[in-house]
Amino acid sequence: MVGRAFVDHYYHLFDNERASLPSLYQPTSMLTFEGQKIVGVDDISSKLNQLSFDQCRHVVSTIDSQPSAFTGGVVVFVSGSLQLPGEEHHLRFSQMFHLIPTPQGNFFVQNDIFRLNYG
Amino acid sequence: MVGRAFVDHYYHLFDNERASLPSLYQPTSMLTFEGQKIVGVDDISSKLNQLSFDQCRHVVSTIDSQPSAFTGGVVVFVSGSLQLPGEEHHLRFSQMFHLIPTPQGNFFVQNDIFRLNYG
Numbered sequence: 001m002v003g004r005a006f007v008d009h010y011y012h013l014f015d016n017e018r019a020s021l022p023s024l025y026q027p028t029s030m031l032t033f034e035g036q037k038i039v040g041v042d043d044i045s046s047k048l049n050q051l052s053f054d055q056c057r058h059v060v061s062t063i064d065s066q067p068s069a070f071t072g073g074v075v076v077f078v079s080g081s082l083q084l085p086g087e088e089h090h091l092r093f094s095q096m097f098h099l100i101p102t103p104q105g106n107f108f109v110q111n112d113i114f115r116l117n118y119g
Numbered sequence: 120m121v122g123r124a125f126v127d128h129y130y131h132l133f134d135n136e137r138a139s140l141p142s143l144y145q146p147t148s149m150l151t152f153e154g155q156k157i158v159g160v161d162d163i164s165s166k167l168n169q170l171s172f173d174q175c176r177h178v179v180s181t182i183d184s185q186p187s188a189f190t191g192g193v194v195v196f197v198s199g200s201l202q203l204p205g206e207e208h209h210l211r212f213s214q215m216f217h218l219i220p221t222p223q224g225n226f227f228v229q230n231d232i233f234r235l236n237y238g
Binding site: 028032066077079111118 | 147149151154156180181183185187188189192194198211213215219229230232234236
């Protein structure tokens with residue numbers, strides 16, 4: 001449940017309100033985007049808001065989640081496709097998140113690894 | 120470093136000595152294999168040793184790893200292809216592991232999520 005709710009929220013923000021996406025990260029967060037390692041909410045924010053595409057749509061195919069070894073944490077694994085305007089072919093991607101609970105009862109993204117799947 | 124060494128060891132065992140693969144799991148370990156959730160080293164062992172193929176070869180394309188929120192833990196994300204005998208086309212896959220250190224200085228797999236990537 002946590003996994004699906006988070007994933008829906010994450011890609012909704014990504015596709016519609018990308019400037020708000022950094023609210024899901026914290027100073028300790030790590031993102032590896034197509035092999036590029038980025039640490040901390042500020043640099044992650046810069047990266048996500050400076051991607052080569054302004055508009056996109058994520059379509060999720062599968063969501064798998066498990067409780068992690070960190071108390072209350074959840075690992076989430078997503079596969080799906082990324083649709084860019086004017087591109088005929090969708091880009092398949094896989095992404096994993098390690099979510100950590102906040103004192104406020106939400107989750108933040110501690111680990112985020114994104115890869116496009118090349119056929 | 121941990122990520123690559125583990126991944127090399129894991130797929131070497133998987134492809135050459137699959138009966139030894141359960142040594143990398145513990146009673147708390149979780150595997151989600153193509154959406155099927157399996158908990159504990161015994162059931163994971165049964166699953167991995169009863170897959171529909173006896174022989175296979177994993178070819179790794181990318182390995183991304185990050186320290187996790189659990190002290191000494193590492194999250195590892197792998198993409199690659201799975202080659203089965205007599206199959207002309209390789210199967211693309213993505214897999215994530217959450218590795219937890221053991222008192223002996225090794226790692227065990229706490230979380231394992233495997234998905235084939237369908238184009």
